[in-house]
Amino acid sequence: MLKRLTEEQTARYREEGFVFPIRVMDEARAADYRRLLEEFEAAQGGPVSGALRNKSHLLFRWVDELMRDDAVLDAVEDLIGENILCWNTLFWIKEPQSEAFVSWHQDLNYWGLDTDDLITVWLALSPATLESGCMSVLPGSHREEMMPHADEYRDNNMLTRGQEISVEVDESKAAAMPLKPGEISIHNGRLAHSSSPNRSDDRRIGLSLHYMPTTTRQIIGDWDSAALVRGEDGYGHFTHTPRPVRDFDPATVAFHEKAADAVRDILFHGAEKVRQTL
Ligand SMILES: O=C(O)CCC(=O)C(=O)O
DSSP: OOSSSOHHHHHHHHHHSEEEEEEOSOHHHHHHHHHHHHHHHHHHTSOOOGGGGSSGGGTOHHHHHHHTOHHHHHHHHHHHOSOEEEEEEEEEEEOTTBOOBEEEEOGGGTSOBOOSOOEEEEEESSOBOTTTTOEEEOTTGGGSOOOOEEEOOOTTBOSTTOEEEOSOOOGGGOEEOOBOTTEEEEEETTSOEEEOOBOSSSOEEEEEEEEEETTOOBSSSSOOEEEEEESOOSSOOSEEOOOOSSTTOHHHHHHHHHHHHHHHHHHTTTOSOOOOOO
16 A cells, blocks of 8 residues: 555656656655754855755754654655665755756766666755756656766766766756655656756755665775665665664764765766765
């Protein structure tokens, strides 16, 4: 029995590789999370960037809480079953009127995860509109062969190595996924997607959460971690991440350093150069 999604939504996900919008909290709660993020940014004197963007559930207690939110996990369970790991939690912040963009790519090309059931939940903490550079996807592309990618390292590309699908993407077939604060989109890790610069006067703030079944293995890195967020892990392929008892809990900050380094090594595996991400 489905917990959160409708039969129509699960069928759409299987056929097209994405489903949206799904409201998982009201706008007021999303605004509270945005405030927590921006209080931290004000205190540190700049936006969350670099290693702090990755595995952020080890740094911010509220991200750990969000990652385990029942409204989110019920939707994920409807698609990949009840034993669920979260591999990564990653901020995607585009400043007002900024050039930051995301080129067309397929996540599973780079993550070393041997599953076709990788799910990205993208939660909007501010309006993600056509103007502010919401994500677009290529419906059905998750069911085709993975496309070739090339590392282009273009300025303002938010992806680690500026990876881009190196064959023509027919953008006339693309579907935009605008979201209001507190809504999520879900897309499959094989689905081609991208996003444009932010031409609005507000920040475009998203948090992506990458969920996978406990059967998944890491095939690029020797060591990797993930949070067990629901059910049981009968496989033990990933070291389970600890939970922070407060923001920047020293125990989880130490773990974060190792875990974020491991992700970085995986993402840059085989790359010609390693660069600081936006
Ligand atoms: O936030 C964006 O514009 C892109 C996000 C993305 O590529 C992802 O969540 O997989």
